[in-house]
Amino acid sequence: MIPRFWLGNDWTGLANQIAVLAGSDPVKGTECDALQRADSILIRNIPLWLSERTIYAPIFDTLNEQLRKCEDVILLLGFWYHNVIPPDTGWRRFGGHFVTLSGVNTGFQSIAISDPAFDNAEIGQPGFICHLDPFPHIGNPLVHDNPANVSKDVFQVANSPSPGGVVGLPLYWDRRDTAMYRFAGQNFRAAHLPNQGPVPPPGTPVFTEIEQAIIISPADSVENDTVHSSKAYEIENNRGGILAFAKDFGRSYNSGLYYGSFILGQNQTNLNCDYGGVLPTFIPTQHILVNSFDLEGKAGIYTIEQLTTRFRHRFLPLEITKYAFGFWVPLGGTQDCEQVIEDVFVIENTGDSTIHCLEKALWLDYDVGSYATNLTDFDKQHQSIWMWDAASGQDSFVFGMTKKPAVVGDKAITGWAVSQARWVYNYRYLDSLKYIMHLGWGGDSLQKQEDKSILIADTCFDLAPGQMHVEKWLKWGYKGPIAPGGDWKWRHFLYHVLHQEGFYRGDVTWDGKLSVADIIYLISFLFRGGPPPIEFTDQGDVNCDNKTSVSDIVYLVNYLFKGGLAPIDKNRFLSNSPFVDPAHKALAVRNPGLFSEPDWKDLGK
Numbered sequence: 177m178i179p180r181f182w183l184g185n186d187w188t189g190l191a192n193q194i195a196v197l198a199g200s201d202p203v204k205g206t207e208c209d210a211l212q213r214a215d216s217i218l219i220r221n222i223p224l225w226l227s228e229r230t231i232y233a234p235i236f237d238t239l240n241e242q243l244r245k246c247e248d249v250i251l252l253l254g255f256w257y258h259n260v261i262p263p264d265t266g267w268r269r270f271g272g273h274f275v276t277l278s279g280v281n282t283g284f285q286s287i288a289i290s291d292p293a294f295d296n297a298e299i300g301q302p303g304f305i306c307h308l309d310p311f312p313h314i315g316n317p318l319v320h321d322n323p324a325n326v327s328k329d330v331f332q333v334a335n336s337p338s339p340g341g342v343v344g345l346p347l348y349w350d351r352r353d354t355a356m357y358r359f360a361g362q363n364f365r366a367a368h369l370p371n372q373g374p375v376p377p378p379g380t381p382v383f384t385e386i387e388q389a390i391i392i393s394p395a396d397s398v399e400n401d402t403v404h405s406s407k408a409y410e411i412e413n414n415r416g417g418i419l420a421f422a423k424d425f426g427r428s429y430n431s432g433l434y435y436g437s438f439i440l441g442q443n444q445t446n447l448n449c450d451y452g453g454v455l456p457t458f459i460p461t462q463h464i465l466v467n468s469f470d471l472e473g474k475a476g477i478y479t480i481e482q483l484t485t486r487f488r489h490r491f492l493p494l495e496i497t498k499y500a501f502g503f504w505v506p507l508g509g510t511q512d513c514e515q516v517i518e519d520v521f522v523i524e525n526t527g528d529s530t531i532h533c534l535e536k537a538l539w540l541d542y543d544v545g546s547y548a549t550n551l552t553d554f555d556k557q558h559q560s561i562w563m564w565d566a567a568s569g570q571d572s573f574v575f576g577m578t579k580k581p582a583v584v585g586d587k588a589i590t591g592w593a594v595s596q597a598r599w600v601y602n603y604r605y606l607d608s609l610k611y612i613m614h615l616g617w618g619g620d621s622l623q624k625q626e627d628k629s630i631l632i633a634d635t636c637f638d639l640a641p642g643q644m645h646v647e648k649w650l651k652w653g654y655k656g657p658i659a660p661g662g663d664w665k666w667r668h669f670l671y672h673v674l675h676q677e678g679f680y681r682g683d684v685t686w687d688g689k690l691s692v693a694d695i696i697y698l699i700s701f702l703f704r705g706g707p708p709p710i711e712f713t714d715q716g717d718v719n720c721d722n723k724t725s726v727s728d729i730v731y732l733v734n735y736l737f738k739g740g741l742a743p744i745d746k747n748r749f750l751s752n753s754p755f756v757d758p759a760h761k762a763l764a765v766r767n768p769g770l771f772s773e774p775d776w777k778d779l780g781k
Contacts (some may be wrong), residue, residue, distance in 0.1 A: 189646050194211070194214050195214075197214035198211045198213070203361070204361050204364070205271075205272070205362035205363035207363075207364060207366060208272070208364065208387075209366060211390075212230045212390065212433070215228045215390075227389065228390065228392055229390075229391050231389045231391065232341075232388050233341040233386075233387065234343065234386060234389040235342055235343060236280075236285065236333055238288065239277060239280055240280045240282055241278075242391055243277055243279070243280050244280075246390070247391050247392065247393055248393075249276070249277040249390070250274055250389070250390040250392070251272055251274070251275050251276070251388070251389055252365075252387045252388045253275060253385070253386060254269055254272045254338070254340040254368070254385050254386075254387040255273070255349075255356070256268065256269050256336075256338035256339070256340060256371075256382070256383045257373075257382050257383065257521070258338075259373060259376070263683060264373070264393060267338055268372070268374075268376070269338075269340065269364070269377075269378065270356065270359070270372075270375045271356070271359030271360050271362045271363065272363035273291060273293060273359055273363060275289040275291045276290040277289060277389070278328045278480055278538065279328055279330070281330075284332070286330055286331060286332045286739030287345075288303065288304070288329065289328070289329055290328060291329050293355075293359075294329065294352065295327060296327075297329050298327060301329065301350075302328040302330040302331070303327060303328050303330045304327065304328040304330070305327045308545040310544075324760065329347050331347055332345075332347065336383055336384075336386075340368060341385035341387045343385060343558070344383055344386075345384040345385070345386075347676050348384035349382050349384065349693065353382070356375045356376075360374065360375050365387065368387075368605040397412065398413040398417075398460065399463050399464045399485075399607040400464070401466050401483060403466060403481050403500045403501070403502045404481050404502045404504075405503045405505075405514050405516060405517060406514040406651055407514045408421070408502065408504060408516060409421070409502065410500060410517050410651065412483055412485060412498070412500060413460075413485075414461075414462065414464050414485035414486070414487055415436045415450050415460045415487050416437055416438045416449065416457065416458035416498075417435070417436065417438075417450030417457070418436040418437065418540070420575070421436070421540070421542075421575075429613075435452040436539055436540035438450075438458075438496070438537075438538055439534070439535075439536060439537040439633075440458075440489060440494065440496065440500070440523065440536045441489070441491070441492070441534070442460060442492070442531070442534060442535065442760040444609070446489075446491040446492060447535075447610065448489050448490050448491070449609065457681075458490065458496065458781065459488050459489075459490055459493070460485070460486070461486045461487055461488050462486035464483060464485045465483070465484045465485070466482070466483050466484075466568070467481075467484070467692075467753075467755045469753055470484065471748065471752060472501045472712075472713075473510035473712045473713075474707075474708065475506045475507065475509035476506045476507075476508065478509065480749055480752075480753065481501070482499060482501055482502075482749070483498075484497070484499055484755060484756075485497075485498045488526075492531060493525060493526045493527030493528075494524065494526065494534075494639075495523075495524045495526050497521070497522040497523065497757065498520070498522075499520040499522075499749075499750065499756060499760075500518065500519050501517070501520070501550055501749040503518075503749075512672040513673055513676045513677075515652055515654060516651070516653075517650070517651045517652075518580075518649070518650055518651075518677060519649045519650075519651065520648050520747075521536075521647040521648075521649065522760050522763060523536075523639065523645045523646075523647065524639075525639040525641050525642060525644075526641075526642075528641055530638055530640045530641065531634040533637075534636055534638070534639055535632065535636045536647055537590070537632060537633035537634075538577060538579070539594075539629060539631040540592075540651065541630075542630065543627075544563055544564055544574075544575050545567060545568050545572075546565055546567045547565070548625065548626060548627050549565055549566045549567045549626075550563050550564065550565060550566070551563065551564060551622070551623070551625060552593035552622060552628055553658065553662075554591045554617055554618075554661075555667075556591060558776070559580075559587075559632065560576055560577070560579075560591070560662070560670065561576055561577065561591040561592075561593065561632060562575060562576025562630070562654070562658065563576065563628060563629075564657075564658075570632055572657050573653065573654075573655060574654045574655070574656040574657070575653050576630070576652055577630065577632060577651050578649065578650040578652065579632045579634055579648075579649055580649060580650060581776060582763075582766060583645070583646060583766070584635075584767070586634055586635055587635055588632050589614070589634055590614060590617065590632065590633040591627075591630070592612055592616075592617070592618060592620075592623060592631050592633070593619025593628050593630055594612060594620060594628060594631055595619075595621060595624075595627075596627040596629075597626075598627065612631060614633075620765075632649070634647075644759070644760070644763060650670075650673060652673070662747050671688055671779045672686075672780075674770070675711075675715070676711060677748055677749060678712075678715075678745060678746050678749070678764075679747075679769060679770050680770055680771060681715055681717065681769055682715075682716070682718045682728075682769075682771065683734055683780070684697050684698055684709035684710060684716045685697050685710065686710040687712065688779075688780025688781050689778075689781055690736065690771055691736070694728060695729060695733060697709070698724070698732070699729060700722075701716070702724070716728050718731045718732055718735075719731045719743075720744040720765060720767065731743070740770035741768055741770045742768040742769055743769045744765060744768060745765070745766040745769030745770055746764050746765050747765075747766075748764075748765035750763065750764040751764035751765075
């Protein structure tokens with residue numbers, strides 16, 4: 177459950193890290209809820225490929241169920257007594273102790289534990305000895321603590337009258353009550369501090385109960401999770417790969433990507449990719465999170481579903497944060513974004529020197545219909561490439577991707593349809609990938625029907641220490657056909673998607689262009705009670721001051737009639753999500769916006 181990439185595979189420091197995070201004290205032990213929080217932090221930050229949950233006051237059936245599932249179960253035993261000496265009468269807890277649950281016998285209502293403090297089975301008490309090591313282990317705690325020397329101490333269980341739990345071990349202190357002092361003041365929960373008391377006098381009945389069970393479950397080293405729009409979805413892993421993308425067009429037709437990857441590096445020796453499950457993959461650093469948030473628009477509440485994961489480069493000091501956004505459109509809203517997933521990659525240099533000429537690409541292997549009869553095409557001007565099933569005829573379902581011009585000056589240099597026959601697998605793919613990323617726009621046998629994948633790569637960039645760079649892609653489904661090289665219907669679809677995501681600010685009438693009609697519309701909205709900008713009010717925020725006001729009207733007048741600056745675009749999902757790192761929100765801004773780009777300004781016309 178410890179990932180292979182963790183600090184040279186050295187697990188020996190794990191217990192110490194947990195102790196530090198939990199604030200463990202050599203005398204008082206560990207505050208038990210702090211232990212749970214420490215486990216959660218460690219699982220998230222390393223990450224350990226396990227999950228952890230705590231059950232307070234577990235019943236016997238729960239212990240039996242968890243152990244039969246082969247879960248690792250750590251028990252906190254609490255030591256209680258009823259003080260009858262005034263004035264401090266009532267239930268008192270003098271200490272606690274962690275053990276491991278190693279067996280359950282439902283017929284005899286008993287459990288077996290591995291106890292780091294005592295060797296009950298070795299001294300002839302009920303239990304099992306699983307080693308041949310000499311006993312007693314006097315003066316050599318390493319022998320006692322060696323996992324190979326584990327023994328199982330068996331205890332009957334019964335209902336516990338004390339207030340910390342419901343399952344008790346009545347004979348835990350049998351014949352060893354003189355050792356109680358070893359646990360004085362140890363391993364308390366904050367909830368039990370008011371009951372803390374000293375070790376009781378000899379002869380006082382002490383009740384040992386199971387106060388909590390910590391359940392440790394293994395998890396896959398490459399977590400998967402899903403982000404949806406109302407008709408499109410993708411399943412991500414957290415090492416740079418995309419395991420599935422599909423779209424249901426409502427005709428029992430479901431098709432899409434079965435594997436794909438983000439690609440990043442400088443040359444064929446250090447490219448990282450996660451295509452086909454071969455190395456060198458990225459290294460995951462955070463478990464996948466899926467959240468959702470709402471935006472209010474023309475048709476009501478729009479729900480945005482967000483997937484977040486982080487991974488790092490295997491060879492370079494680069495941390496990559498991946499956000500995927502799915503758009504749920506309410507009744508009355510446009511349907512375009514239902515078919516789209518937006519991917520945002522934030523790349524950060526965590527090293528001490530500038531990394532020169534980083535190259536990146538997105539590579540998707542769609543299976544559309546009868547994938548062996550796929551065809552591909554592209555629109556170089558709008559950085560898009562797509563594929564469809566030739567066997568479906570003209571009424572075809574098209575799957576593609578678009579490299580969004582998120583950064584001024586960033587331009588896709590390659591859009592390539594890669595033939596299945598090209599040698600890009602089995603540890604020899606890096607040279608081929610590097611070559612493909614510089615082929616320009618086209619494909620292997622574009623008119624040949626076969627199994628293909630598609631790739632878009634863009635210009636290289638330098639990254640200074642601490643600097644961040646953002647990359648944005650759209651993965652989309654579209655009910656074709658699309659004319660060769662793209663047609664106006666498909667371009668309007670792409671325009672509407674970008675508009676909904678916060679690009680083309682100033683087009684408040686949503687007619688695909690900027691004109692005096694937008695100024696009149698804004699004046700009506702601000703001063704005459706007219707309808708708000710379509711499809712979101714902040715589409716009228718053209719100067720990026722986070723409000724729509726008269727200053728935006730002045731800005732548009734200057735742009736349209738006085739040669740002023742083009743409206744500033746801002747990615748609506750990235751900037752409004754409460755689940756995006758605040759430092760990454762600044763990367764949502766594109767100044768100037770797409771109306772300033774010759775290749776993009778007329779997309780909606």
